[in-house]
Amino acid sequence: MASVAASPAFSLLKLTTGGASSSSAATRTRASLSPILSKSISTRPLGFSAVLDSRFAVHVASKVQSFRGKGTRGVVSMAKKSVGDLTSADLKGKKVFVRADLNVPLDDSQTITDDTRIRAAIPTIKYLIDNGAKVILSTHLGRPKGVTPKFSLAPLVPRLSELLGIEVKKADDCIGPEVESLVASLPDGGVLLLENVRFYKEEEKNDPEFAKKLASLADLYVNDAFGTAHRAHASTEGVTKFLKPSVAGFLLQKELDYLVGAVSSPKRPFAAIVGGSKVSSKIGVIESLLEKCDILLLGGGMIFTFYKAQGLSVGSSLVEEDKLELATSLLAKAKAKGVSLLLPTDVVVADKFAPDANSKVVSASGIEDGWMGLDIGPDSIKTFNEALDTTQTVIWNGPMGVFEMEKFAAGTEAIANKLAELSEKGVTTIIGGGDSVAAVEKVGVAGVMSHISTGGGASLELLEGKVLPGVIALDEAIAVTV
């Protein structure tokens, strides 16, 4: 295992912790526990998965040591306090600042083209309004430089209202007197959407004065913005210094449960599939997953750097010359760790990077000058599928080819379909954000996966084992030692 600092958390949710914990004498420290949690702690046996309810399974990667490691003693988990810890007694009539990530794509006519992130934010908002809270909802949209009408949140209001079944009000600003009076007139169970928080440059600067102004609108804070949790911004991190309690929303929890928990304590065999364009953007993910997985399947543009590092001709395929040594060392690392690393044995090559390119399938050693690899080939798909058939947990990040072009989409679509098939058989399937999510949606199998991340950059950082500022800033629910 990696050192404690580099090792992500194990999950407290529905995951077996192995035998290591069961014989340990445990001492547990309680901090900000709900009655339900303290009850579960005092009455349940020592195994972690049995000790805590899923609502409390919010983890902090830097502070957690995997139960699967040898000699699991010392501080084991610092779980974050959850919105589920708050009862109607805590919430009724309270003003709750909810930071969500409603950064959804809009077309030229300002129509939402994918409402996934809005739908994902609903359970937390619903829970709050059902418990009589006044919800002050905040998000960014895009990367505006100052007030920019095309990044206004107005187009989000009808969909939010429809999904929540109430009329959501919108403010034209996110701080100031107009907002304060709208908050003052908000009924219990009402929702006020603040205008794009990034219209203020102070948001991304994490300016304390700006954070204080946001915080002054509310009594308590819920962060459910997983997609922005890797940003230390005023509305994701700064506000926590002024609002107590500051707790995690249900979406944030679920993302952590899968991307940290299920990945660190997987049902085995555990396979990771990593693709995408460049090895340079996935080094951290590959290195981190090599510590945990049994099988690593590589695809996408990055494979040509691995091919070249092994002395193969790659034609005009994408290659990062300065990463050849790194590729060799990753192959050596996989071998040393006993991870079965599979590179595609054949590829679909094209004579240009275009949808109407001429294409053919060649073996990995048969790429001629003037041809570029844009997808994995049928033999590779077969081999990858056979490897995946042996698994119990699979995480996938990055497409196998240029799936945006029909001619080069077969590899990515085959993996999406395979994961759907495995998911239906009970294998845990996790799609780690970004383009792989788009691919799964394109194939129409998103609904059957165990978890589809709503975060691109945030999911990558988590998979790299990094701590997310928006998570670490939240109140701790419990500290557990064994």
Ligand SMILES: Nc1ncnc2c1ncn2[C@@H]1O[C@H](COP(=O)(O)OP(=O)(O)OP(=O)(O)O)[C@@H](O)[C@H]1O
């Ligand atoms: N063989 C290839 N040659 C060139 N580009 C490729 C190849 N295979 C895949 N790609 C491209 O890689 C891109 C996705 O790479 P990226 O590393 O961004 O993946 P991701 O992590 O899933 O996405 P995101 O960065 O949005 O999280 C796609 O646009 C795809 O067309």
Ligand SMILES: O=C(O)[C@H](O)COP(=O)(O)O
């Ligand atoms: O779309 C995303 O990945 C998040 O909303 C974060 O957006 P950002 O990369 O502009 O911070």
